Amino acid sequence: MVDREAYFISKLQDSGVTLKLDNDGVLLNDYVYAMDLFCEGVHFLRKYFSYYTIAKKSMLVNISDIFAMGVKPKYAMLGVSFAGDMTLKDINDFQKGIIDICRQYNIKIIGGDTIRDDRLSIAITMFGKAESKIIKRTNFRAGDILFFSGSLGKVKKDMNFLYRGYKINKNSKFYTPKLNSKFIFEILPFVRGGMDISDGLYYELNRISKLNNIRFKFYKKIDKNIALSGEEYEFLFSISSKNIRKLYLIANKNRVKITRLAKILPGRQRFYCLPHHK
Amino acid sequence: MVDREAYFISKLQDSGVTLKLDNDGVLLNDYVYAMDLFCEGVHFLRKYFSYYTIAKKSMLVNISDIFAMGVKPKYAMLGVSFAGDMTLKDINDFQKGIIDICRQYNIKIIGGDTIRDDRLSIAITMFGKAESKIIKRTNFRAGDILFFSGSLGKVKKDMNFLYRGYKINKNSKFYTPKLNSKFIFEILPFVRGGMDISDGLYYELNRISKLNNIRFKFYKKIDKNIALSGEEYEFLFSISSKNIRKLYLIANKNRVKITRLAKILPGRQRFYCLPHHK
Numbered sequence: 001m002v003d004r005e006a007y008f009i010s011k012l013q014d015s016g017v018t019l020k021l022d023n024d025g026v027l028l029n030d031y032v033y034a035m036d037l038f039c040e041g042v043h044f045l046r047k048y049f050s051y052y053t054i055a056k057k058s059m060l061v062n063i064s065d066i067f068a069m070g071v072k073p074k075y076a077m078l079g080v081s082f083a084g085d086m087t088l089k090d091i092n093d094f095q096k097g098i099i100d101i102c103r104q105y106n107i108k109i110i111g112g113d114t115i116r117d118d119r120l121s122i123a124i125t126m127f128g129k130a131e132s133k134i135i136k137r138t139n140f141r142a143g144d145i146l147f148f149s150g151s152l153g154k155v156k157k158d159m160n161f162l163y164r165g166y167k168i169n170k171n172s173k174f175y176t177p178k179l180n181s182k183f184i185f186e187i188l189p190f191v192r193g194g195m196d197i198s199d200g201l202y203y204e205l206n207r208i209s210k211l212n213n214i215r216f217k218f219y220k221k222i223d224k225n226i227a228l229s230g231e232e233y234e235f236l237f238s239i240s241s242k243n244i245r246k247l248y249l250i251a252n253k254n255r256v257k258i259t260r261l262a263k264i265l266p267g268r269q270r271f272y273c274l275p276h277h278k
Numbered sequence: 279m280v281d282r283e284a285y286f287i288s289k290l291q292d293s294g295v296t297l298k299l300d301n302d303g304v305l306l307n308d309y310v311y312a313m314d315l316f317c318e319g320v321h322f323l324r325k326y327f328s329y330y331t332i333a334k335k336s337m338l339v340n341i342s343d344i345f346a347m348g349v350k351p352k353y354a355m356l357g358v359s360f361a362g363d364m365t366l367k368d369i370n371d372f373q374k375g376i377i378d379i380c381r382q383y384n385i386k387i388i389g390g391d392t393i394r395d396d397r398l399s400i401a402i403t404m405f406g407k408a409e410s411k412i413i414k415r416t417n418f419r420a421g422d423i424l425f426f427s428g429s430l431g432k433v434k435k436d437m438n439f440l441y442r443g444y445k446i447n448k449n450s451k452f453y454t455p456k457l458n459s460k461f462i463f464e465i466l467p468f469v470r471g472g473m474d475i476s477d478g479l480y481y482e483l484n485r486i487s488k489l490n491n492i493r494f495k496f497y498k499k500i501d502k503n504i505a506l507s508g509e510e511y512e513f514l515f516s517i518s519s520k521n522i523r524k525l526y527l528i529a530n531k532n533r534v535k536i537t538r539l540a541k542i543l544p545g546r547q548r549f550y551c552l553p554h555h556k
């Protein structure tokens with residue numbers, strides 16, 4: 001079966017009406033822009049989330065895209081369709097989540113649209129000024145070393161728990177992605193390729209393999225639970241081997257765990273995996 | 279009952295995390311940004327629209343916001359959730375609508391997000407560079423004369439026809455809003471206040487009355503069908519009386535019908551009407 005979303009995007013690209021859409025966000029006139037949808041039934045179910053947490057996560061997944069390009073998000077446009085059964089208290093919890101994230105990351109809401117529908121969904125466009133260099137998905141080079149931040153696998157585990165009816169820790173990354181922006185900005189001067197892991201490690205590796213004509217020589221076998229866990233929002237990045245020491249110093253200083261995943265080689269590689277959302 | 283959308287927006291505004299959200303779009307660093315949602319079940323029903331027309335209208339309502347501020351839209355971010363039952367042909371018709379509008383108005387798609395859901399909805403963020411002056415809703419002044427472009431009322435009529443099971447003309451503004459951008463840009467040097475009529479004339483008059491502390495002395499009685507017809511996307515604007523001759527010359531040249539609606543007076547006025555979408 002043809003993937004209809006990919007078909008749509010390729011049609012637009014072939015027509016010439018788009019810019020190149022390779023990265024988490026797009027660089028235009030010194031600003032990096034990203035847009036994400038966060039929809040009930042597709043990205044979340046209301047029975048597993050508080051409204052406060054939905055609001056926060058809808059913002060964080062977008063912020064993650066901008067951080068992954070080495071840029072601080074500064075402005076957001078917010079499109080919200082509220083579910084008709086949401087009470088004033090629900091709306092209140094929701095707005096608190098938006099406001100708390102705006103304050104934490106110093107983001108201004110510059111506009112948007114609100115409607116009432118029969119479910120809750122959020123569309124966010126975010127942008128921020130590119131200061132010096134930006135990080136790209138198209139910059140993973142053979143010879144460099146591939147790393148990721150944090151731990152992978154726990155989000156998938158937590159989701160499975162939740163779907164089987166168990167409670168999970170309120171601090172789960174599934175509820176509130178942890179964004180290591182300080183770490184990213186400190187390694188920015190020597191990062192080569194970079195992106196956030198939103199659809200699972202294997203899925204992202206397929207993307208960068210295709211974009212850069214590279215394959216991967218892993219330092220150790222990757223567990224399936226690590227490779228297929230989506231919504232981790234950890235940072236997948238590469239550096240030249242000469243910067244490894246510097247990288248570990250910065251990671252230690254920021255208490256960010258990093259994993260040396262693979263040596264990048266020329267070639268192509270494809271891992272079997274499904275997209276995280278369908 | 280409290281309007282929950284208004285409550286949400288006022289909460290955000292009170293918190294200080296927003297810019298002033300008075301206009302169709304927002305001016306930031308020389309660019310004007312606008313975001314609109316266009317959702318199945320709220321803004322359109324698939325049984326009344328072709329996919330081509332849905333795509334076009336989703337873009338046009340957004341373009342209208344930017345034109346109404348006297349600015350040419352140049353870039354768009356496109357968030358689409360496709361309905362699971364859409365065929366490849368449907369997707370094809372849809373992308374053609376997007377591409378045709380991009381070409382007609384010289385707009386580049388710079389990014390976005392696509393998902394699959396059980397219905398079709400579109401979130402668009404659009405922006406363009408403000409060249410000289412921008413048109414604002416907050417610039418309707420007592421003493422000036424209020425006009426609107428085109429004819430009002432037909433969209434409401436067409437919608438009622440459609441909902442009663444009749445066919446309407448394919449060229450109906452309900453399907454494809456007519457945007458008089460050339461006219462707007464020619465009168466830009468002397469326009470005072472301006473906005474597009476998306477929620478019906480009375481609804482917009484309430485907005486500008488509140489924003490500017492003004493009321494209206496109408497030149498003739500306004501028919502209810504004219505006053506309450508939404509989605510017209512005509513241009514509501516004011517000028518100083520000394521520019522009336524110039525205005526009519528430009529309108530004639532562009533073959534744009536204009537109606538001299540009212541003299542603007544200081545005060546407040548409120549018309550009874552419901553928002554167009556709920």
